[in-house]
Each structure stands twice: as C-alpha cells, then as structure tokens.
Amino acid sequence: GAGVSQTPSNKVTEKGKYVELRCDPISGHTALYWYRQSLGQGPEFLIYFQGTGAADDSGLPNDRFFAVRPEGSVSTLKIQRTERGDSAVYLCASSLSDRRGEQFFGPGTRLTVL
Amino acid sequence: GIQVEQSPPDLILQEGANSTLRCNFSDSVNNLQWFHQNPWGQLINLFYIPSGTKQNGRLSATTVATERYSLLYISSSQTTDSGVYFCAAANDYKLSFGAGTTVTVRA
Numbered sequence: 371g372a373g374v375s376q377t378p379s380n381k382v383t384e385k386g387k388y389v390e391l392r393c394d395p396i397s398g399h400t401a402l403y404w405y406r407q408s409l410g411q412g413p414e415f416l417i418y419f420q421g422t423g424a425a426d427d428s429g430l431p432n433d434r435f436f437a438v439r440p441e442g443s444v445s446t447l448k449i450q451r452t453e454r455g456d457s458a459v460y461l462c463a464s465s466l467s468d469r470r471g472e473q474f475f476g477p478g479t480r481l482t483v484l
Numbered sequence: 485g486i487q488v489e490q491s492p493p494d495l496i497l498q499e500g501a502n503s504t505l506r507c508n509f510s511d512s513v514n515n516l517q518w519f520h521q522n523p524w525g526q527l528i529n530l531f532y533i534p535s536g537t538k539q540n541g542r543l544s545a546t547t548v549a550t551e552r553y554s555l556l557y558i559s560s561s562q563t564t565d566s567g568v569y570f571c572a573a574a575n576d577y578k579l580s581f582g583a584g585t586t587v588t589v590r591a
Binding site: 401403405407411412413414415418426429459461463465471472473474475477478480 | 582
C-alpha cells in the first residue's frame with residue numbers, strides 16, 4: 371500500500387515568509403509525528419498527534435511553529451516569519467497506534483530559507 | 485529523552501565483508517528501530533526490535549534490552565548497502581535518534 375507522503379519535496383522561501391508543509395499518513399494510522407533533520411544529524415522530534423489533537427508539542431522550537439490535523443488524517447506544519455536557521459529537512463512519520471507502534475517515515479520536505 | 489549513541493561513526497568496507505554496528509541507549513525502551521537513510525534522504529525501515537533477534541536477508545539485528553544496547557549485522561556487504569544507518573529508541577512515542585553510522589562499501 372501507499373506509504374507516508376509529503377508535499378512539497380522542496381521549498382525555497384525568503385526570510386520572513388510563511389510556509390506550510392503537508393503530510394499524508396498511511397491509511398488507518400492514528401498516530402502522526404513531525405521530526406526535523408539538520409545536515410549531518412539524526413532527526414529530532416517536533417510534535418505528536420493522536421487523532422486530531424496535538425498530544426505533545428514539546429519539541430516545537432518556538433511559537434513560530436504550529437501544526438494541525440483537523441480531521442485526524444492529513445497534517446500541516448506551519449512556520450511563520452521563517453528564519454535561516456529553520457532550513458532543514460522536515461520529516462513526517464505515522465504509526466498504527468501510539469506508544470508501541472513502529473514508525474514509518476515519509477520522504478521529507480527540504481526547506482531552504484534564503 | 486533517551487540518549488542514543490552509535491558506533492562507529494564511519495565504516496569503510498570492501499564488498500563481501502561483514503560488519504557490526506552498535507547502538508547504546510540510556511533507558512528502558514518500548515521501541516527500538518534501525519533505519520537506512522538512502523542518498524535521497526528517505527528513511528527505510530530495517531527492523532523494529534525493542535528486544536530479541538530478527539533477520540531479514542543479509543541483515544540481522546539483536547537487542548539486549550536489559551543491557552541497553554542493540555546490534556545491526558550486515559553480512560556479505562554490497563555497494564547498495566552504502567549510506568547512513570540510524571538507530572532510534574523511545575520509551576514513549578518520541579523517537580530519539582543517534583548520530584548515525586556512515587557506511588561506505590567499495591567494489
């Protein structure tokens with residue numbers, strides 16, 4: 371079946387602009403996660419959704435970052451007033467359930483802030 | 485969160501050689517995963533192995549949860565095995581990743 375999909379695959383924006391990154395999880399997966407991977411490092415946790423609600427947003431770096439999942443499926447990560455330090459690959463993952471589920475990752479969105 | 489350390493950081497192999505990658509973690513876990521990140525950045529699931537031993541073709545993995553480590557074995561390596569291997573662990577739902585092992589297999 372289809373895996374996790376993310377759009378766009380690449381996004382180039384200017385400092386100060388607003389961006390939205392989209393994630394479509396594996397069908398039937400109730401848990402959804404966002405991670406961020408900087409060059410040469412492993413991914414770092416940003417936010418976790420169980421169903422429609424953000425169960426844990428402790429990894430979001432500041433209040434410029436926000437994510438939603440209004441119908442419990444597709445999620446959008448929103449970044450306001452982008453900064454050059456936001457440049458990274460943003461990865462989305464999903465799992466069948468929450469605390470013991472194997473996580474499957476999408477191909478990522480490479481965000482470049484000029 | 486859980487601290488995850490991977491060793492070695494870099495590994496250069498001749499095609500056909502065997503190798504072992506190690507992952508140490510700082511706390512008890514309910515999730516331990518090994519990934520291969522391909523050159524396009526996609527994380528490919530290799531093993532979901534919070535405990536025990538699993539094998540998939542030329543790859544196998546063992547997690548000794550009581551001693552807080554996991555091992556990934558690559559046998560008869562091929563050039564297509566090149567890339568970065570990540571270990572990730574969680575005791576809830578937040579995966580903590582190690583820094584990865586970069587494997588280069590030379591023909």
